[in-house]
Amino acid sequence: MxxxxxxxxxxxxxxxxxxxxxxxxxxxxxxxxxxxxxxxxxxxxxxxxxxxxxxxxxxxxxxxxxxxxxxxxxxxxxxxxxxxxxKPRIQSAPILTGGNPGSVFSYGGFIKLDAMTTDTSDGAIAEGSAGRLFYVPATIPVVANGAEPDTDPYTDFHAAFSRFWLAADWTSEGGDKFRGFIEADMFGGGSANLGNEVATNTHGVTLRHAYVTWNKWLAGQTWSNFQDVAALPEAVDFVGVTEGTTFVRQAQVRYTSGPFSIALENPLTTVSSVDTAARNSAGGSNLMPDVTARWVGKGDWGHFSVAGLLRQLKSGDESTSGAAVSLSGRFNLGDSDDIRWMANYGSGIGRYLAFGLGADAVLDANGELHSQTGAGGFVAWRHAFTPQLRSNLMYSVAEFDNDRGLAGWGPGSWAAIERAQSFHANLIYSPFPKLDIGAEVSWGERALEDDRKGDLKRIHTTVKYSF
Structure with a gap:
């Protein structure tokens, strides 16, 4: 164990x-x-x-x-x-399908009804004439024998000055600014085949402006650089102060730097014959473009502008030169009043003044071409009673120096236009934004070298909606 x-x-x-x-x-x-x-x-x-x-x-x-x-x-x-x-949509893609990326499209214009009653001392203005649509001093009748016919007043209604415009703006990555602009109205006249006052009152589309701008450059059709649009008063009529204002739209190339601008513009010479005082005929044989220059000063007080014009005047093989100056501006007199004015003078100014009331040049009996001196201007006072109600008082005048010393001056020459003038007074009310209702009374007179005169009295009303 x-x-x-x-x-x-x-x-x-x-x-x-x-x-x-x-x-x-x-x-x-x-x-x-x-x-x-x-x-x-x-x-x-x-x-x-x-x-x-x-x-x-x-x-x-x-x-x-x-x-x-x-x-x-x-x-x-x-x-x-x-x-x-x-609401249903009709646009599902960018409007400017062919434009540069980032382009901005804009559209605007106005609808304008004009209704006027006219009384002319020496017979009615011809039916279909521009003078039946707005104030054109050259269309005021003056009878040949001095006997004033018994003419009753007559009334015209139209919407021909309604207009629209389109613009495309684009700025490049480098900061270059471009704009394409086109504007048209319906002042193209009627057509016997498509319509007239009998039935459809058809009017053709008229090109007013068509241009492109690139920074300081402009190329295309627009107001002449010789014209100061900013000085024009507010009129019920298409222009109102027709005699005293420069008024031309035409093709040009313009350069603008600050207050200064210079342009080369379409040349055209209007010519009358001294022995017959025939209505101005246009000569299209010009070689050199019209040269215009402008300077504008601006401030809280308003603006002041001075412009110059140099021209070659040509008819057939004959040619001469012309030069003119235009001063204009607007002076603000407080918040409710301003004065707008223009003064023009020079030789060969006829086509640029008062819708071509006088000729640029005169062809004497020897076939020699002479530039014609003309002068014109206007003054207008604008007063605003309230933000919706304002009034304008205007006076306008143009005169031409018909040289009686030219060879061939004779009895037929006494029918040349010596002077035209007019007074206008209006009242314009805007009950809603962009809606204007206006009435204007006008008196105009056209005088010839032989002291014969014809006058016009008109009551003009309008309804205009801008958009």
């Missing part, structure tokens, strides 16, 4: 020695299994993170695309009307 006891501790030690390495080996396998599991989870987490990043990038790209599309849709909706108003 005593010999067996030492065996038990030895067996226990041997057993423990045999089991211990197994236990150690078992823990190492478990750890490896866990490490493998952790690595697998880490790979899965990394894959999920990469997928999330890709998904986020896709989401951001999609959001940017949606925002750009929404912006384009908003632009179209703004151009067509307020979004969500339930």
């Amino acid at each position: 005593t010999r067996r006891r030492p065996i038990r501790p030895l067996a226990a030690a041997l057993t423990l020695a045999l089991i211990a390495p197994g236990v150690a080996f078992g823990q190492t396998a478990k750890e490896r299994e866990l490490e493998a599991r952790i690595a697998q989870l880490e790979a899965q987490v990394q894959a999920l993170l990469q997928g999330q990043q890709q998904t986020q990038a896709t989401v951001e790209q999609t959001q940017a695309s949606v925002a750009a599309t929404q912006t384009q849709l908003d632009e179209v909706r703004v151009a067509q009307g307020a979004p969500g108003d339930g």
Whole structure:
């Protein structure tokens, strides 16, 4: 019994020695299994993170695309009307499909009804004449024998001076500014085949302006650089102060730098014959363009402008020169009043003054061409009674020096126009923004060299809506 006891501790030690390495080996396998599991989870987490990043990038790209599309849709909706108003759309793409990206399109104009009653001393103005639509002093009748016919007043209605314009503006990345502009009205005359006052009162579309500007340059048709449009008074008539204002629209190339501008403009000479005082005929044989220059000073007080004109006058093989100057401006007299004025003088000024009331040049009996001197001007006072109600008083005059010393001056020459003048007074009311209702009374007179005169009295009303 005593010999067996030492065996038990030895067996226990041997057993423990045999089991211990197994236990150690078992823990190492478990750890490896866990490490493998952790690595697998880490790979899965990394894959999920990469997928999330890709998904986020896709989401951001999609959001940017949606925002750009929404912006384009908003632009179209703004151009067509307020979004969500339930109205059908006729425009689903940019208006300027052929324009530079980022171009801005604009449209405007007005609708104008003119109604007038006219009384002329020496017979009615010819039906279909421009003088039946607005005040043209050259159309005032003056009878040949001095006997004044008994003519009743006559009334005319028309909407021929309604107009519209379109413009496209664009600025390049370098800051260059461009504009294309075109404007038309309905003062193109009627057509015997398409309509007249008997039935449809059809009028043709007339080009007023068509030009492009690039920074300081202008090319195309617009107001002559010799004309100060900003000095014109507010008239119910198309112009009102016709005799005293320069008024020409024509093709030109113009350069403007600050207050100064210079232009080369379309040349055309109007010529009358001294022995017959025939109505002016146009000579289209000019070689040199008309040269105009203008300077404008502006301030809170208003503006002042001085312009010059140099011309070649030509008819057939005969030619001479002409030069003229124009001073004009507007003086503000407080918040409710201003004075607008113009004074013009020079040789060869005829085509530029009073719708060509006088000729640029005269052809004498020897076939020699002489420039004709003319002068004209106007003054107008504007007073605003209220922000909606204002009035204008205007006086306008033009005179021409018909040289009686020219060869061939004779009895037929006494019919040449010596002078024209007119007075106008109006009242214009704007009950709503952009809506004008006006009435104007006018008196005009045309006088010839032989002292014969014809006058015009007119009541002119209008309704005009601008947009």
